[in-house]
Amino acid sequence: MEPTKNHIQQTMESLDGMAQATANPFLFDKVMNRMRNAGQSQMVKPATLRMAFAIAVVVIGVNVFSLLHFNSNSSTGQSNAFQKEYFSYITNF
Amino acid sequence: MPPLCGNYCLFIYQIHIPIFAFTLEGTDFISQLREGNQSAYKELVKQFGNKVHNTVIGILQNEEDAEDITQEVFIEVFRSVHGFKGESTLSTWIYRISVVKSLEFLRKKKRIKRFAIVQSLFGMESVLPALDKPHFYHPGVQLENKELSAILFKAVDQLAETQKTAFVLHKVEGLSYAEIADIMKTSVPSVESLMFRAKQNLQKILADYYNKHEK
Incomplete structure (x- = not known):
């Protein structure tokens, strides 16, 4: 048992008098590079988000417009007449 | 000409004293960091680079990961220096960020390892990280x-x-x-x-x- 105790003691003391690990000498430049890159990607992000939002608004707008337009027209006799004429044109053709 | 030299030396001394006596804990220094002053950033990295790296490497026990997280610590410091209230010293605050970042990284690594083990148990293809750390x-x-x-x-x-x-x-x-x-x-x-x-x-x-x- 004694050798184990000695080993443990020696191992526990193995960090005594250790020196500090030194950082990369180009740490500052690397940090600045990463910050610049992160800044650029952040600049791109809102633009793409805005574009996606604009497309979504246009698509939803067209859908809502067509839904309201065709719904309101479908009940009128004018559209029925148009439908009849249109379909008769197709069948006669 | 000793008197001239004396004056000149004194002049140099007077010029350099404020630079060497740059106190990193001072409000001036912190306000310079908040303003995004690059030389203040550089000074901070110079003063705390080794301290942060040594702490991070001690927790992570991996040189490459430690280098990466050391950079992240300084990015976090520069980004959040506006929110630094001065309730603790700058040094304490930076050490705290270093510890938090390192522990977060370890937790993330462990999660990935666990997920990979589960995937391998279900026969799904995954790159299983080495279980025995070198x-x-x-x-x-x-x-x-x-x-x-x-x-x-x-x-x-x-x-x-x-x-x-x-x-x-x-x-x-x-x-x-x-x-x-x-x-x-x-x-x-x-x-x-x-x-x-x-x-x-x-x-x-x-x-x-x-x-x-x-x-």
């Missing part, structure tokens, strides 16, 4: 202690997060219990208790290790 040799350890310190670091890796943090800050970074208490937002007796338990657990882990390896 020995870590801290670059600051004396040559004659290299092997023993590698065994100790492996044991330290098995400690609970708080015990590991206190042990690394004290033994690797050489901070006092009072400084560690500030960083961990706890009391000095709590740090003493953490260190006591850390040492007890390390002795148990090492006893198991030597019992296995001596048979």
Whole structure:
């Protein structure tokens, strides 16, 4: 048992008098590079988000417009007449 | 011409004194950091680079990961210096960010490892990370202690997060219990208790290790 105790003691003391690990000498430049890159990607992000939002608004707008337009027209006799004429044109053709 | 030289030297001395007496804890320095002054950033990295790297490498036990997280720590410091209220010293605040970032990274790594194990159990293709961590040799350890310190670091890796943090800050970074208490937002007796338990657990882990390896 004694050798184990000695080993443990020696191992526990193995960090005594250790020196500090030194950082990369180009740490500052690397940090600045990463910050610049992160800044650029952040600049791109809102633009793409805005574009996606604009497309979504246009698509939803067209859908809502067509839904309201065709719904309101479908009940009128004018559209029925148009439908009849249109379909008769197709069948006669 | 001694008088002229004397004046000149004094002139140089007067010019340089404010630069050398640049107190990193001063409000001027912090306001310069807040304004995004590059030379203040550079000075901060120069003063704290080794401290942050040494702390991070002690917790992560991997040189490449430590370099990456050290950079992240400084990015976080520069980004959030506006929110630094000065309730603690700049040094304490930076150490705190270093510890938090390192522990977050370890947790993320463990999650990925667990997920990979689960995937491999279900026969899904995944790159299983090495389960047995290779020995870590801290670059600051004396040559004659290299092997023993590698065994100790492996044991330290098995400690609970708080015990590991206190042990690394004290033994690797050489901070006092009072400084560690500030960083961990706890009391000095709590740090003493953490260190006591850390040492007890390390002795148990090492006893198991030597019992296995001596048979």
